[in-house]
Amino acid sequence: xxxxxxxxxxxxxxxxxxxxxxxxxxxxxxxxxxxxxxxxxxxxxxxxxxxxxxxxxxxxxxxxxxxxxxxxxxxxxxxxxxxxxxxxxxxxxxxxxxxxxxxxxxxxxxxxxxxxxxxxxxxxxxxxxxxxxxxxxxxxxxxxxxxxxxxxxxxxxxxxxxxxxxxxxxxxxxxxxxxxxxxxxxxxxxxxxxxxxxxxxxxxxxxxxxxxxxxxxxxxxxxxxxxxxxxxxxxxxxxxxxxxxxxxxxxxxxxxxxxxxxxxxxxxxxxxxxxxxxxxxxxxxxxxxxxxxxxxxxxxxxxxxxxxxxxxxxxxxxxxxxxxxxxxxxxxxxxxxxxxxxxxxxxxxxxxxxxxxxxxxxxxxxxxxxxxxxxxxxxxxxxxxxx
Numbered sequence: 001x002x003x004x005x006x007x008x009x010x011x012x013x014x015x016x017x018x019x020x021x022x023x024x025x026x027x028x029x030x031x032x033x034x035x036x037x038x039x040x041x042x043x044x045x046x047x048x049x050x051x052x053x054x055x056x057x058x059x060x061x062x063x064x065x066x067x068x069x070x071x072x073x074x075x076x077x078x079x080x081x082x083x084x085x086x087x088x089x090x091x092x093x094x095x096x097x098x099x100x101x102x103x104x105x106x107x108x109x110x111x112x113x114x115x116x117x118x119x120x121x122x123x124x125x126x127x128x129x130x131x132x133x134x135x136x137x138x139x140x141x142x143x144x145x146x147x148x149x150x151x152x153x154x155x156x157x158x159x160x161x162x163x164x165x166x167x168x169x170x171x172x173x174x175x176x177x178x179x180x181x182x183x184x185x186x187x188x189x190x191x192x193x194x195x196x197x198x199x200x201x202x203x204x205x206x207x208x209x210x211x212x213x214x215x216x217x218x219x220x221x222x223x224x225x226x227x228x229x230x231x232x233x234x235x236x237x238x239x240x241x242x243x244x245x246x247x248x249x250x251x252x253x254x255x256x257x258x259x260x261x262x263x264x265x266x267x268x269x270x271x272x273x274x275x276x277x278x279x280x281x282x283x284x285x286x287x288x289x290x291x292x293x294x295x296x297x298x299x300x301x302x303x304x305x306x307x308x309x310x311x312x313x314x315x316x317x318x319x320x321x322x323x324x325x326x327x328x329x330x331x332x333x334x335x336x337x338x339x340x341x342x343x344x345x346x347x348x349x350x351x352x353x354x355x356x357x358x359x360x361x362x363x364x365x366x367x368x369x370x371x372x373x374x375x376x377x378x379x380x381x382x383x384x385x386x387x
Contacts, residue, residue, distance in 0.1 A: 006110045009160035011130040015137070022272070033089055053362045060112060068105050104369070128287055197381065239364065243345075254379075280334045283336075309335060349361055
C-alpha cells in the first residue's frame with residue numbers, strides 16, 4: 001500500500017486525542033458542566049483506542065484486512081454521528097468511545113500494512129504531526145463551525161479505506177477457537193486501568209486483581225485471546241512498558257501546555273496553539289527519520305535513549321518557567337513518544353513469530369494508547385486540583 005495512504009489511515013486518530021485540548025471550555029459550556037467533566041470524552045477516547053486496538057488486532061489476525069476496515073469504518077462513523085448530534089456528556093463519552101474503537105482498528109491495520117521501517121516511521125510520524133496540529137486545528141474548526149465538528153475530525157481516516165481495501169491481505173494464521181473469557185478479562189482490565197486517574201482507590205486494586213486473573217487464565221489457555229507466547233515475552237513487555245511511559249509524558253505535556261503558557265507567558269488558547277505547532281511538528285517530522293534509523297542501533301541503546309529523553313522532557317517542564325525551555329520540553333516529549341511508538345513497535349513485533357505480528361501490534365498499541373487515558377487526566381487534575 002502506498003505510504004501516503006497509510007499515513008491518512010492512521011494519522012486522524014490523533015485528532016481524537018489532541019483536537020479537544022483547546023476547546024474543553026467550549027465543550028463544558030455546551031454541556032453545562034466543567035472542564036474535568038468535559039475531559040471525560042478524551043478519557044473515553046483513550047479507553048476506546050486502548051481496548052479497540054487488541055480487539056480489532058485479533059480480528060485482523062483471524063479475518064484479514066478487509067473485515068477490520070469494514071468494522072472500523074462503521075464504528076468510526078457511528079461514534080462520530082453520536083458526538084455531532086447529541087450535545088451531552090453521556091453522548092460525548094459514548095460517542096468518543098465508539099469513535100475510538102474504529103480509529104484504533106484503522107491505525108493498527110496501517111501499522112500491519114507498513115512493510116518497512118521507513119513506512120512504520122511515516123505512520124507514527126503522521127500520528128505525531130496530526131497530534132501537533134490537532135489543538136490548533138480543533139480550535140479553528142470549532143471557531144468556524146462548532147465544537148462537534150472539531151470532535152468529528154478522526155472521521156477523515158475513512159478516506160483511506162478504499163485504498164487500504166485494495167491492499168488486502170489474508171489472515172496471519174488459522175484462528176484458534178474463540179476465547180470469550182480471555183477477551184472479557186482483558187476488556188475489564190483496560191476499563192479498570194483507564195479509571196485509575198479518576199478513582200484510584202477503587203480502580204487500582206481492581207486492576208491488580210484483574211491482571212492476576214488474566215495471568216492465571218493465560219496459563220490455563222495459552223493459545224487464547226491473549227497468546228502466552230506474546231504475553232510472556234520479556235522483550236515484548238519491556239517495549240510495551242517503555243512506550244506507555246513515553247506516551248504518558250507526551251500527552252500530559254500536550255494538555256498541560258495551554259495552562260503553562262497562559263500562566264508563564266499570558267497567552268490565550270489560539271496563540272498557544274500556534275506556538276505549539278513548532279515543537280510538536282519538529283518532534284513528529286524528526287521521529288519519522290529516527291524510526292527508520294533505529295533498526296541500525298542496538299535495541300537497548302535505542303530504548304534507553306528514548307526513556308532518557310522522555311525523563312528530560314518531564315523534568316524540564318516541571319522546573320522551568322521560561323517559555324523557550326517549556327517549548328524545548330514539549331519538543332523532547334513529542335520526539336520521544338513518536339519515535340518510541342514506531343521504534344519500539346518494531347522491537348516488540350520483531351521478537352514474536354510472524355503469525356503473531358497482528359496480535360503483538362494490537363497489544364503493543366494497547367500499552368502505548370492506554371497512556372491517552374492517563375496523560376490528559378493527569379494534566380487536567382494538576383491544573384485544576386480543586387475542581
